[in-house]
Every structure is written in structure tokens, then in C-alpha cells.
Amino acid sequence: MRSPKDFFAPLAVGAPEPLREIPAPPSRMIHFFDPGNEKMTAKLPALAPKVDVLLGNLEDAVRADRKEAARRGLVEVAKTVDFGTTQLWTRINSLDSPWVLDDLITLVTEIGDKLDVIMVPKVEGAPDIHYVDRLLAQLEARAGLRRPLLVHAILETASGVANVEEIAGASPRMQGISLGPADLAASRRMKTTRVGGGHPGYLVRSDPVGDDLSTGRTTYQQDLWHYTVARMVDACAANGILPYYGPFGDIRDVVACEDQFRNAFLLGCVGAWSLHPAQIEIAKKVFSPAPEEVAWARRVIEAMGDGTGAVMIDGKMQDDASVKQCRVVVELADALAARDPELAKAYKG
Ligand SMILES: CC(=O)SCCNC(=O)CCNC(=O)[C@H](O)C(C)(C)COP(=O)(O)OP(=O)(O)OC[C@H]1O[C@@H](n2cnc3c(N)ncnc32)[C@H](O)[C@@H]1OP(=O)(O)O
Ligand SMILES: CC(=O)C(=O)O
Numbered sequence: 001m002r003s004p005k006d007f008f009a010p011l012a013v014g015a016p017e018p019l020r021e022i023p024a025p026p027s028r029m030i031h032f033f034d035p036g037n038e039k040m041t042a043k044l045p046a047l048a049p050k051v052d053v054l055l056g057n058l059e060d061a062v063r064a065d066r067k068e069a070a071r072r073g074l075v076e077v078a079k080t081v082d083f084g085t086t087q088l089w090t091r092i093n094s095l096d097s098p099w100v101l102d103d104l105i106t107l108v109t110e111i112g113d114k115l116d117v118i119m120v121p122k123v124e125g126a127p128d129i130h131y132v133d134r135l136l137a138q139l140e141a142r143a144g145l146r147r148p149l150l151v152h153a154i155l156e157t158a159s160g161v162a163n164v165e166e167i168a169g170a171s172p173r174m175q176g177i178s179l180g181p182a183d184l185a186a187s188r189r190m191k192t193t194r195v196g197g198g199h200p201g202y203l204v205r206s207d208p209v210g211d212d213l214s215t216g217r218t219t220y221q222q223d224l225w226h227y228t229v230a231r232m233v234d235a236c237a238a239n240g241i242l243p244y245y246g247p248f249g250d251i252r253d254v255v256a257c258e259d260q261f262r263n264a265f266l267l268g269c270v271g272a273w274s275l276h277p278a279q280i281e282i283a284k285k286v287f288s289p290a291p292e293e294v295a296w297a298r299r300v301i302e303a304m305g306d307g308t309g310a311v312m313i314d315g316k317m318q319d320d321a322s323v324k325q326c327r328v329v330v331e332l333a334d335a336l337a338a339r340d341p342e343l344a345k346a347y348k349g
């Protein structure tokens with residue numbers, strides 16, 4: 001057992017020093033593509049400037065007989081496509097699969113210098129992260145990498161949710177966590193067959209008026225994912241890493257997708273997955289604060305001077321805490337403005 005003082009020591013001789021702070025460039029949408037699908041990879045040069053993160057997916061949604069083609073495709077794409085400032089991530093196969101060892105060996109040694117984040121599916125607890133952590137350090141040393149690869153866990157097992165705090169703090173490589181509503185629903189034996197989003201059966205009903213139990217009682221659909229997303233956000237924030245909503249599988253229902261993404265944004269998530277080009281603009285819209293919110297936040301910060309005391313603005317009390325809330329919005333707006341000239345203009349007012 002290593003001492004807590006060794007938390008930031010490299011796990012292999014010659015591996016790069018772990019980072020003390022997780023970089024947080026905009027990552028409003030993690031856009032998934034199948035690197036073995038030539039039709040999709042042909043679109044990457046045009047997609048790269050439109051998204052914050054491109055993720056070459058090797059796990060679920062890639063057929064078993066296409067796993068090697070997908071891995072080879074990702075190596076090819078990483079070596080040939082100009083991603084500009086857009087991050088390149090990958091999702092490896094699960095740790096119990098026959099493919100994961102070759103995924104890690106091939107990707108780290110051949111394109112480790114091009115990859116930013118490795119997403120690990122079906123994480124059950126800290127030991128899964130420790131395994132990946134040590135293996136990555138060995139491979140980084142072998143490949144002579146100067147920059148440590150970061151790790152992102154998918155929260156998609158009941159054990160993972162039970163252990164989410166220890167997963168978030170398991171390694172200095174931990175960059176973030178995404179909700180995986182499909183596998184998580186299966187793991188928990190939830191009775192929804194949808195990939196993310198609500199369910200009309202999960203609801204509350206207003207009380208009856210008088211003795212009539214069946215008429216005039218409004219129902220309100222509830223969010224199946226509220227508990228898990230809120231817990232994930234706390235675990236991430238407490239450990240200085242980033243929370244994300246995962247996939248919304250009903251590609252056609254752009255309205256409900258926007259709602260689900262917005263719930264996650266308001267609760268603290270920094271982004272969501274886009275599975276189809278139609279979801280890119282939704283994520284961009286939702287995870288970029290509205291210009292009026294940004295203008296309001298700047299106004300509060302300015303009115304609060306050194307950030308202490310209390311003032312009234314438009315009938316609303318502001319104090320030290322609301323200044324901190326406003327700084328969250330302004331810091332995000334500044335980071336997005338640096339990446340997106342259109343937003344830079346909108347946020348100037
Ligand atoms: C629970 C989980 O694990 S979620 C994560 C795993 N799942 C995924 O990664 C799924 C990724 N997405 C996809 O595979 C596809 O978008 C699908 C299967 C959902 C739909 O694909 P299609 O039926 O081809 O959709 P559609 O016909 O609307 O596609 C329109 C065009 O966009 C392209 N396209 C579709 N999805 C993507 C994508 N993610 N990235 C780039 N291009 C895409 C199609 O190739 C098609 O191109 P074309 O006009 O040149 O023919
Ligand atoms: C995101 C994912 O992998 C899932 O929902 O299962």
C-alpha cells in the first residue's frame with residue numbers, strides 16, 4: 001500500500017508526472033464516432049471545428065467482429081486528421097473484455113501523444129481505476145510520452161454508483177465521469193428500455209378533490225436520473241473533476257434531448273454526449289450559458305465590488321455567495337468566448 005504522500009508520484013519509472021489540476025477546456029459535447037465506419041470518419045475534418053471533443057468509440061455499438069477494424073481506424077484517424085484545438089478522446093472496451101488490453105497497448109504506444117482522455121466503461125470501484133492507472137503509466141513510459149493521459153469513468157453499474165466518491169478520487173488522472181443510463185438501468189434492473197431521458201410511468205399525481213379519485217388529477221413526469229446525476233456532480237465537484245450527462249438515445253426527439261441536457265447543465269454538468277450530428281447543436285446551445293445570464297452575472301459581480309457585503313439589484317438580494325455563483329457563469333462564458341468567436345460577441349453584449 002503506497003503512502004498518501006505518493007498520490008502524485010508516477011506509477012512507473014519514466015512515466016510523466018501526474019497533473020495536480022485537471023485542465024477544463026470547453027467540453028460541451030463529446031461527439032461519438034465509430035472509427036471503423038468510413039462514412040463517419042470521412043466527416044471528421046468537417047466536424048472537428050464544430051465540436052469540443054471527438055471520441056473514437058471502441059466499446060458498445062461497435063460489433064464484435066469490427067473491434068479490430070475500429071481500433072485500427074482510430075490509429076489512422078489520429079495520425080491523419082487535423083483536429084485543431086478539438087480534443088480527441090477514446091472509449092476503450094470494458095476491463096473484462098477480450099479487447100481491452102490490445103486497445104490500451106495499441107492506442108498508448110501508437111497515438112498516446114494525440115489522445116487527451118481515455119474513457120473507461122462499466123467502472124465498479126476504485127480498483128478498476130487503479131488497474132488502468134498503473135498500466136497507463138507503464139505504457140506511457142514505454143512510449144516516451146511527456147504528458148499523462150487522463151481517465152474518464154462511465155457511471156453505469158449499481159456498484160459504480162455506490163462507490164462514485166472513491167472512483168472520482170481514485171487517481172490524479174481522473175478527468176471526469178459520465179452518466180451511462182442504459183447499462184445502469186440494466187444493472188439496477190430498472191424497467192425502462194430507453195437510453196436516457198424520462199419515462200411516462202415515473203410520475204407524481206396531484207391529490208384528489210373530494211371523493212372522486214379518477215378525474216381532474218394532473219400528473220407530472222419525474223426525472224429518473226435526478227438522484228444519480230446529482231450524486232455524480234457532488235462526487236466530481238468534491239474531487240476537482242468534471243461531470244457529464246451521457247447519451248440521449250431518441251435521436252429524433254430533439255426537444256426532450258434538450259430538456260434532459262438542460263437539467264444536467266443546471267445541476268452542474270459541463271457537457272453531454274452527442275451520438276448523431278443532430279445533437280451537436282443541442283449540446284452547444286444548452287451548455288453555453290445564455291447571454292442574458294452572463295450579463296446579469298457580470299452586473300452582480302461589478303455591483304458587489306470586493307465581493308463582500310450585501311446589495312439589492314432589481315429587487316434581489318446579492319451577497320458573497322451569489323457573487324460566487326455569478327463567477328461560475330462568467331468563468332464558463334470567458335472560457336467559451338476564447339474558443340468560439342460567435343459566443344465572444346454575444347457575451348460582450
Ligand atoms: C449506450 C451507449 O453506449 S451510447 C454510445 C454508443 N453509441 C454510439 O456511439 C452511436 C453513434 N451513432 C451512430 O452509430 C449513428 O448515429 C446511429 C446508428 C444512431 C444512426 O445512424 P444513421 O442511421 O446512419 O443516421 P442518419 O441516417 O440520420 O445519418 C445521417 C448521416 O450522418 C452520419 N452520422 C450518423 N451518426 C454520426 C456520428 N455519430 N458521427 C458522424 N457522422 C454520423 C451518417 O453516416 C449519415 O451520413 P450520410 O448522410 O453521408 O449517409
Ligand atoms: C453511456 C453508456 O454506455 C450507457 O448508457 O450504457
Ligand SMILES: [Mg+2]
Pocket residue numbers: 060121156180182183
Ligand atoms: Mg454502456
